[in-house]
Amino acid sequence: MTAATTTARIAFVAPRFGPSVVGGAETLCRLLAKNLTDHGTPVDIITTCAIDHLTWANVLPESDRLEDGLRVRRFAVGERDGRLFSALHGAIQHGARLDYGQQVQWMANSAWSPGALSAAREYDWVVAIPYLFGTSFWQVVADPDRTVLVPCLHDEPHARQSVVIDALSSARGLMLNAAGERDLVEKLVGDDTAAPGGLRTTPWIVGCGFDDERPPSSAEATAFAARHGVEPGYLLYAGRREHGKGVADLYAYYATYRRVAEHPRPLALMGTGDLRPPGEIALHVVDLGFVDASDRPAAYAAAGLLVQPSRLESFGMVLFESWLAGTPVFVNEDSDVLRRHCEASGGGLRFRNGATFSEGAQMILDDPATRTALAEAGRQYTLTEFRWSTVRARFHAALEEWS
Amino acid sequence: MDADAEAMMEELRQRVEAKRAAGLYAVDDIRESPSDPRVPYLAEELAHVADLAEISPNLDDVRSTRRGVGIAVGKTKSVLTRATSQPLLGLAAQATTFNSVLVSYLSQLAQEVAALRAEVARLTDADSRGATGDE
Numbered sequence: 001m002t003a004a005t006t007t008a009r010i011a012f013v014a015p016r017f018g019p020s021v022v023g024g025a026e027t028l029c030r031l032l033a034k035n036l037t038d039h040g041t042p043v044d045i046i047t048t049c050a051i052d053h054l055t056w057a058n059v060l061p062e063s064d065r066l067e068d069g070l071r072v073r074r075f076a077v078g079e080r081d082g083r084l085f086s087a088l089h090g091a092i093q094h095g096a097r098l099d100y101g102q103q104v105q106w107m108a109n110s111a112w113s114p115g116a117l118s119a120a121r122e123y124d125w126v127v128a129i130p131y132l133f134g135t136s137f138w139q140v141v142a143d144p145d146r147t148v149l150v151p152c153l154h155d156e157p158h159a160r161q162s163v164v165i166d167a168l169s170s171a172r173g174l175m176l177n178a179a180g181e182r183d184l185v186e187k188l189v190g191d192d193t194a195a196p197g198g199l200r201t202t203p204w205i206v207g208c209g210f211d212d213e214r215p216p217s218s219a220e221a222t223a224f225a226a227r228h229g230v231e232p233g234y235l236l237y238a239g240r241r242e243h244g245k246g247v248a249d250l251y252a253y254y255a256t257y258r259r260v261a262e263h264p265r266p267l268a269l270m271g272t273g274d275l276r277p278p279g280e281i282a283l284h285v286v287d288l289g290f291v292d293a294s295d296r297p298a299a300y301a302a303a304g305l306l307v308q309p310s311r312l313e314s315f316g317m318v319l320f321e322s323w324l325a326g327t328p329v330f331v332n333e334d335s336d337v338l339r340r341h342c343e344a345s346g347g348g349l350r351f352r353n354g355a356t357f358s359e360g361a362q363m364i365l366d367d368p369a370t371r372t373a374l375a376e377a378g379r380q381y382t383l384t385e386f387r388w389s390t391v392r393a394r395f396h397a398a399l400e401e402w403s
Numbered sequence: 404m405d406a407d408a409e410a411m412m413e414e415l416r417q418r419v420e421a422k423r424a425a426g427l428y429a430v431d432d433i434r435e436s437p438s439d440p441r442v443p444y445l446a447e448e449l450a451h452v453a454d455l456a457e458i459s460p461n462l463d464d465v466r467s468t469r470r471g472v473g474i475a476v477g478k479t480k481s482v483l484t485r486a487t488s489q490p491l492l493g494l495a496a497q498a499t500t501f502n503s504v505l506v507s508y509l510s511q512l513a514q515e516v517a518a519l520r521a522e523v524a525r526l527t528d529a530d531s532r533g534a535t536g537d538e
Contacts, residue, residue, distance in 0.1 A: 083451045083454045083455065084451075084455060086448065086451040087448070087451040087452045087454075087455050090448040090451065090452075091452075246436075249436050249437060252437045256428075256431075256432050260422075260427060260428075278524075278527070334435070334436075342408065343408075343409070345408075346406060346407070346408040346409070347408070348408065349408060349411055349412060349415060350412065352435050353432060353433045353434055353435050353437075354428070354431065354432040354433070354434075354437070355419045355422070355423065355428040355432045355433050356415060356416070356419055358428075358432075359415050359418045359419050359422070360415050363411060363414070363415060363418075370406050370411070373406035374406045374408060377406060377408070
């Protein structure tokens with residue numbers, strides 16, 4: 001811990017917060033804030049009264065109270081035109097080029113909170129998570145000198161808007177999740193003439209942390225698989241089942257794998273979503289549904305490999321959870337973040353089409369010694385780069401450097 | 404045992420090349436992202452756009468926040484707005500008509516694309532079931 005953070009008042013600003021909010025950025029916010037607070041750096045949460053990320057209805061009362069050991073301050077979502085926001089957001093997603101004024105209008109009608117902006121003035125450091133919401137954007141606009149952005153950036157059309165690049169360039173500092181995300185920031189800011197000076201400060205890779213916990217025993221893994229009616233050694237996908245996460249591609253690649261593999265394994269899906277497997281493979285796909293956090297290590301441990309087909313990741317939390325449970329990973333090579341994790345760790349292989357998926361899956365699954373060695377390399381990488389004590393040290397060092 | 408993941412990646416690529424040469428993998432098997440995530444506009448998204456198609460300027464919302472002279476400036480703006488309201492409302496009506504027609508046309512296209520996609524999915528599914536003898 002450093003002088004910049006021993007006495008400083010720190011707040012995290014997030015558009016939504018609470019146990020029922022399970023998005024990646026919100027989870028990162030909760031875990032990092034809780035871990036810092038538990039280790040002597042109190043962090044307050046400033047958030048809205050909304051839970052639903054589509055309606056942004058103020059369903060919770062404005063409040064200031066302790067939730068799971070954290071001081072959580074909730075403020076009403078400000079006036080916004082949800083229809084206008086949806087139209088502009090959809091237009092950007094579909095490749096429309098908005099002028100700067102329209103982009104400001106897009107952010108003006110995103111979820112924001114005047115109460116949150118006002119409360120944030122009481123703090124020495126305001127850490128805003130993630131980039132794609134008015135709560136973060138207007139915080140940077142209102143007080144760039146004290147605002148650190150944790151963008152959780154994806155390579156998507158929204159990230160390429162000039163107002164977003166201006167926000168990245170204006171914040172006092174950026175805390176990023178992975179080397180691949182840093183590459184993306186450099187590419188975006190370098191590509192945009194609106195930010196000729198580049199970033200104000202050198203970004204720090206902070207990320208999320210993990211503890212060195214004992215992997216589940218083989219008996220625990222076998223028991224989990226038995227409860228769900230699936231043979232251990234399956235291919236596991238963990239996440240939302242939607243196009244944006246690459247799940248439709250996963251189904252197509254898995255169909256190729258089933259066609260060419262001598263002893264194909266089932267595909268297990270952990271999480272929820274409406275994107276169902278096509279009839280061609282449906283009989284071989286097992287729906288684990290929502291798996292409780294206490295059961296998740298066993299779900300990973302019972303898998304032969306974890307497959308992550310998403311291209312849009314800023315951290316890749318499930319990779320680390322899988323490695324810690326003793327299971328190697330198999331990721332989309334087009335995701336800079338996932339590819340860089342695999343290259344740095346040696347904890348998994350990469351695919352980019354049905355053929356590489358089929359061959360790679362067989363190379364991992366058909367050789368137990370290789371599988372174990374890959375998983376161990378990933379585990380070592382996790383505990384070297386993303387152990388909680390290391391993450392906390394990077395957080396403090398970043399604030400110290402920017403003080 | 405240590406695993407050299409990058410050496411394994413090289414081996415993986417060589418295996419794919421060899422099997423492609425042997426005819427095990429077809430063109431579709433080496434295509435990246437076979438399921439294009441760019442779905443057409445959904446009906447709900449188009450409804451948001453349709454809501455915005457109507458241009459209806461509020462001619463009564465004319466004011467000034469300038470200290471001291473605000474009231475006088477506001478009244479002058481009101482007079483000017485009333486004087487130009489006829490062509491202004493005409494322009495707004497024309498824009499609304501154009502926007503509405505365009506959104507209707509886009510809605511029709513989106514529906515046709517969605518129907519075609521559903522038909523392709525149904526035929527592909529039926530084809531694969533036939534090939535695997537599931538039915």
